[in-house]
Amino acid sequence: MNSKDSKNVGSGNTPPPRGRGRGRGLGLFPGSFDPFTLGHADIVKRALGLFDEVVIAVGYNERKAGWMSVEERVSKIRKLYEGEPRVKVESYTGLTVDFAKEHDITAIIRGVRTTADFEFEMQLADVNRQLTGIETILLPASPQFASLSSSIVRELAHFGHDISSFLP
Ligand code: ADP
Numbered sequence: 001m002n003s004k005d006s007k008n009v010g011s012g013n014t015p016p017p018r019g020r021g022r023g024r025g026l027g028l029f030p031g032s033f034d035p036f037t038l039g040h041a042d043i044v045k046r047a048l049g050l051f052d053e054v055v056i057a058v059g060y061n062e063r064k065a066g067w068m069s070v071e072e073r074v075s076k077i078r079k080l081y082e083g084e085p086r087v088k089v090e091s092y093t094g095l096t097v098d099f100a101k102e103h104d105i106t107a108i109i110r111g112v113r114t115t116a117d118f119e120f121e122m123q124l125a126d127v128n129r130q131l132t133g134i135e136t137i138l139l140p141a142s143p144q145f146a147s148l149s150s151s152i153v154r155e156l157a158h159f160g161h162d163i164s165s166f167l168p
Pocket residue numbers: 030031032033034037038039040043061064109110111112113117140141142145146147148149150
């Protein structure tokens with residue numbers, strides 16, 4: 001992992017909620033964020049245009065072996081958003097919908113890069129809605145980040161490549 005100082009992506013340049021009125025509640029952006037990439041930061045920025053606040057929730061994912069510890073991911077992401085009071089960063093275990101219910105979340109936010117992402121996210125969104133009634137908002141990846149994944153970044157780091165251009 002590159003130890004270069006992280007850029008602060010939360011200071012001053014995030015959009016207010018768009019459209020008529022305010023009070024659009026709390027968006028939950030759950031994921032592994034191992035590591036948190038420019039693609040994730042782009043989703044957070046766009047979600048801030050839809051919600052008053054966004055909670056980035058770093059989950060323990062049993063299907064994915066961790067590269068950084070969850071604590072390390074949380075502290076790095078918190079540092080990125082130090083200047084943005086509308087972004088909170090938490091960790092959680094268990095089901096995303098249980099976390100969502102406990103925190104009175106308005107909707108879950110997920111990013112979609114490919115048709116494979118889409119199929120997976122559709123199933124997840126459907127199950128989550130059936131369990132709790134909580135809706136999922138799928139944001140299409142911005143073209144410049146559509147090929148970017150945490151796993152590719154980890155792979156590049158593993159072989160000694162500089163990954164700083166993929167990270168906020
Ligand atoms: P998970 O293990 O839950 O898939 P990830 O950290 O891999 O966690 O991804 C979290 C969310 O961010 C997912 O909805 C994923 O599709 C989305 N995402 C990941 N990379 C990008 C990207 N480059 N652009 C847009 N969305 C992305």
